[in-house]
Amino acid sequence: MGLMDLCFTTLGLSFAVFILLFDYMKRRKRWNNYPPGPVSLPFIGNLLQINFQCPHVLSVKFGKIFSLQVGWKNVVLLNGLDAVKEALVQRSDDFADRPPFSLFDHLGYKKNCEGIMMARYGHGWKELRRFTLSTLRNFGLGKKSLDQRVTEEAGCLCSAFSSKDGHPFNPRFLINSAVGNVMCSLTFGNRFEYSNEKFLRMLHLIEEAFNIGAGIMSQVTLNMMPWLLYIPGPQHNIFQPYTDSFDILREIVKEHKETRDPAFTRDFIDAFLEEIEKAKMDPGSTFNENNLIFTVFDLFGAATETTTVTLCWALLYMLRYPDVQRRVSPRIPHSGCPCVFHEEIDKVIGRDRSPEIEDQVNLPYTNAVVYETQRYCDVVFAGVPRTTCRDTEVQGFFIPKDTIIIAVLSSVLKDETVWEKPHQFYPEHFLDADGQFVKREAFLPFSAGRRMCLGEQLARKELFLFFTTLLQHFTFHIPEDQPRPREDGHYILIHSPDSYELCAIPR
């Protein structure tokens, strides 16, 4: 071997040792009492050991609070009611941040212009969340109340189901259109026909963007290896549905600006434009036009998939558990079981008027079925990632600042120490001995604490009113010659049912 070769080999080896040492230092845990976890591999950490469908499976070995290494990022998973509640509720402030997400950095998200879902915890997020909550909650804006908008849409959804004349169909598309329309009504001031091309394209783009944002490529690969975005390749295609959605929203905002009457606020976009006007002199304000686009996009993304998928699960459970369906709405022939709850919808609401949100208190069984659907299908099964804003602790474990936190909601909704039948569909979880509805502390499908779901009230209304109106008008059957739909489904950020068909028979 020549001197030159020897030099290169020594240099190469030194470099390799340096890189391995650097990687080791990055992955080394220098804190006492940091949550335990599996041994991590150089550079990729525990990436190969993560079970994306059931992230809490390692808790069997490491306990309810355990750690993972994803690349050089420290991740801690919290499982079970006690750990999740202590972190998200009792130490709400410490766990209120979101991790940086390189996908969004490349889309132009920056301080005070990062929408609401992935916004870093701070003044901008607080201001925007307060504004969004009060604008959606006090929807005295425009001519119609929020309840009226949902009820009207539930009627349109029933007409669309009727048009299937009892033939088999997959309900997902119609439900998604109805749920999307409620958001359109709140944010743009009007609903669309389910066949409107612009509307369909927007729903399609949002779904595509949601799936991309939730996919392995953006969640893990681009976050771990953001340099991939600086070289050409198919990874750049992931931005298209986002930029196309932003273009559609930009056009809608432009129309609003042209037709806006400052004396009359029609919808969320008008209300936001008013805030932009007020904040004109403040260059650091969170109320700016790009942030309006990102916020509306977030609202659609957060609201449509979650609510649509939950309603699809609700109908799937009605097919799988006809006894439950019969108790909610009695027209399915049954074999002589006592009719304690059976006539609930017919008895309380009848046929001549639409269900209203006030009916909830008089429909304990129906309400329990909706709650149990959310518990059992655990749509957002691993929550949305959080980050610690400062050094903190949970259940005696030390968790340093900037740790990514996964509060596994599924482990709370199916916590074996809390629920009587955690792995069964059992509406009685939400009923007391007298058949009255009871709320449960471990019912956390919307998460908890500072960053908990902002749309809970709206989602609750939609789930109850859509479900009750559909059950008032139809009985649901599995189409002849089709198998009973499966209840395991698939997991990509949210837990969705595999596609299935049903027959909606008018009652």
Ligand code: HEM
């Ligand atoms: C069944 C329906 C829904 C479920 C299960 C659900 C669940 C969730 C969950 C688990 C989170 C993460 C909270 C956390 O980080 O701890 C979240 C956040 C969020 N949700 Fe929902 N959601 C639903 C419907 C909606 C609707 C209808 C809206 C729209 C109005 C909405 C808007 C949001 C927003 C904006 C956030 C981010 C909040 C923040 O970071 O401050 N969600 N949701």
